[in-house]
Amino acid sequence: MTISSVKKFPMSKKKSRRTASNTWRHVFAWSLILFSIFPIFVVVMSSFDASGGLASSQIIPTNFSLDNYIQLFTKDELPFGIWIWNTFYISAINAVASVLIGVFAAFAFSRLRFKGRKFGLQALLLIQVFPSFLALAAIYVIMERIYTVFPAIGLGSIWGLLLIYLGGSMGANAWLLKGFLDSIPMELDEAAKIDGASPSQIFWQIFLPLTTPVLIVTTLLSFVGTFNEFILASLFLQDVNARTVAVGLQSFVGGEYGANWNAFAAGSVLAAIPLVALFLGLQKYIVGGVAAGAVKG
């Protein structure tokens, strides 16, 4: 399968060639591994560095301590716990709601026939390439106006931000999920239809259970996406207690780098652990999905 293994002749050289070719594979993999883990190593080390203040000049700290972690939960001006909570619930609500919206739409596009279906699919395909923050100036002005009537869902509120996120959910998920729904055999719902099931019964009682594993992965990816979102969150959430982790951690180091580098490092490690663990735990599904998506085109 590889460049060298198809060179079958001359036989006598085969063994030495294989050893050599495997060596470069290992060397190459290890050099990329070093590249991959270097920043992670640096941030973990910094998070235990008690020298405080500036980004440490040595990579491996001389005085290990947990001070950076402790101050995340004791300093009032760094409400890290609140940021984590804000991020967790906005990401969770958005993930569940947007995947539900997406799977509703995917079901309609996959199984129902109606006027405007083809146009809808094409329009969604085009819309999904535009991140909603492209219209940020307009979003800002619109939400400013909504704020004057409903402060709770206008500019500055996490619920207003959620509304903007939900706007993008159909574009992001409908096509992806339609692909999975299309792979469920038609015979299944045709049989149900003959038995007198309504479309909503088919959806809730047949499709939803069948797609649960896919929906879980999609929900997780959507969760991570919201977790990473910075531009709209930073535009919306000015108040220190309304921030998400992304905006909050950025404010540790924003502008003057090194201003609060070690605290930032500790916060990053704490916030990253659950996500990385989830990702590695579900590696098989996510990798499978990515590879399948690629081959399907």
Added chain:
Amino acid sequence: MSKLKANLPASLGLKILLLALVTAVLGFMAYLAFLAGEWLIGGVLTAVTVVANVIYSSKRFVPAKFLYPGIIFLALFVVVPVIYTLVMSTYNYKTGNEITKEEAITQLYEIGLTQDVSGTTYSMVLGEKDGKTAVLLTDQLSGEVFFGQNQELTQLNDGDYVAGPDGVAVESDGFKRLSDEAAANAEAYLSDLKFPAPDGTIIMAQGVDIAAKMIQAYQYDQATNTLTDSISGTVYIDNGNGNFVDQADNEVILYPGWRQFNPLQNYAGLLANPAIRGPFIGVFIWTFFFSVSTVVMMFGLGLVLAIALDKKIRGRNFYRGLLILPYAMPSFMSILIWAGMFNRENGAINSLLGLEIPWLEDPILAKIAILIVNLWLGFPYFYLIATGALQALPTDLEEAAAIDGATGQQIFWRIKLPLILQILSPLLIASMAFNFNNFNLVYLLTRGGPTDVINGETAGATDILITYAYKTAFAGTEQNLGLASAISVIIFLIVGLLSLWSLRRSKVLEIMQ
């Protein structure tokens, strides 16, 4: 399929309950919006509620039942902002030109208030009558006394008031003087104390104990669309771009201005105005260069890695777990970590090298830093998809080529690579479109900088279009929402055309029949 549950009363009840809840909440919000005079918001909320009730309480409209929530959010929070972006891009809409013309004229009127030539001033005593703010004014020259309330002045005759030792009126029928303490805190409503006099002048509070006779200098004439300064006699004309300017010298501009519909101005500025065009073209070129080269680099590295690990070598699964770590980390965090590592004085990279390389301060090095960080973020993804593509290649092609005497090199470059590129081209193009707008990377790593502020640069060396639009709209002293929207519209066009082209190529649009 006989196991299907019947449409239970419980689920029907749940549906009705949900619909009632949504109707109640949205209906109440609509009511509040109408109450606040926001007819547009109220109207939209009403329409959303009514249509929801029609769709969900009828047995028809089955597809709409599934699509409605998504379509509403999509329409209100994606389509409307996109259309509004288009509208804003056709206005001169920036700091100093944000309000309507009527509002601007009202504000100019207030600015245009100057003290009357007579120089009349009044001693003022704050108080209240019948629970409402009221004042007693004593003309400091003539000693005439006036009672003012509800923007109306009444002259008081000698017997109607009681004057203090300094001759200032302090009491009258029903008038209760504010304590000194309360008067000192009355600043908040001083600006409301305005009393138009019959001769066209206005008597206004100038402090907590003094008022003066003012005259409105500006007069707007609707017919000629000019603003005249009645004192100096200067005539200001509408310059067609949201401001009144001196008829004789159009450099003399009155602020505030208003947002003026001027459909092509922002776009023309991007193409023709050297101060805007210069940075814009630089940003434009870098955006293209960045989005193409970064995808080529990530794909190249990912593909080589995929080839290296395509063979079952020892430790392959272990390698893979470590190699996809960058993909598993929250990306905003990784970018901020890299930003710290690139710090010149105490970043990890310079301390490892023992050098002081100004990574983020030099325009070229900052661009290289951007590419390195994005390579780190993106190569694991391309490794994964390239692995998938390699495994999907038909093996018989390769065997046939080997039998025909093709070398490994030839097989790779002439057969495998073209096939892989064909399989992955939609993803490569999608990745370019994504990186075209990779706001997080640029903004969190360099903030678009370094920016040569001293030489008046408005765009930094690593700014891409979207970060430039963001800065134009929200950073700096002048916020130009109109220009930022025009840049957004251009991004829409480029990304839209790129995607359409790639969709045509990949024939997705035909397959989906």
